[in-house]
Amino acid sequence: MVRAGVVPGRRIAGYAAAGVFLVAVVCAGTIGVFGLNRVFTGLFFGVAAAVGLLILLFGRDGVELTEAAIVRRTPWGTSTVAWDRVVAARFALDEHGRWTLALDLTDGDEPHRELVLLSIPPVHRPVAGAYDQRKREQVTEIRTMLRQRRIPVTILPEIAEALQEHWKIAPPTR
Structure with missing residues (x-):
């Protein structure tokens, strides 16, 4: 088996938008639950979740x-x-x-x-x-x-x- 393939630009943009959306949702949820002092914690966990999502999406494509x-x-x-x-x-x-x-x-x-x-x-x-x-x-x-x-x-x-x-x-x- 040989793995190849090129991810089209539109799909890359969609994946990036999904990642940014996930960062925003996780950050907003963290701030909503723990307060405004947890902005950076929300960003950290949001970025971690977005990286996981992008690895999953690109790995499947x-x-x-x-x-x-x-x-x-x-x-x-x-x-x-x-x-x-x-x-x-x-x-x-x-x-x-x-x-x-x-x-x-x-x-x-x-x-x-x-x-x-x-x-x-x-x-x-x-x-x-x-x-x-x-x-x-x-x-x-x-x-x-x-x-x-x-x-x-x-x-x-x-x-x-x-x-x-x-x-x-x-x-x-x-």
Whole structure:
């Protein structure tokens, strides 16, 4: 199983709003019960509760590539995409200048849909920390899974060069 997925900006904003709301509710409840002198205590417990909520929400949100299917999870539901719906994969630039690894899917009436697996900043140096190492591992694991499924991968030449030079990931072979 490979864990991937990108949380969309709207959902991030919703999670942040839920966290701020939880801080306000816990703080107001603490002040209501114990008095105005417990503002900082209410803030402390509110922030702690909000951090727990955000860990729960972000931990539940993602995509899992399994041998049987692709499982998309959100905090409120789960959906499954069969591997036979995957037409191709592509590693390209998105509208924000980040590198995006996405799957192109077919769906009965809908001609094409996209499922974004990774969105990483461009690589300009060797692995420098835990974030780079984790993203390198994810790219390698996803490529291995796609290769086993014989799914064609399109990759921009500048991305392939940078991955090979800095992260020592060989370009895909046909």
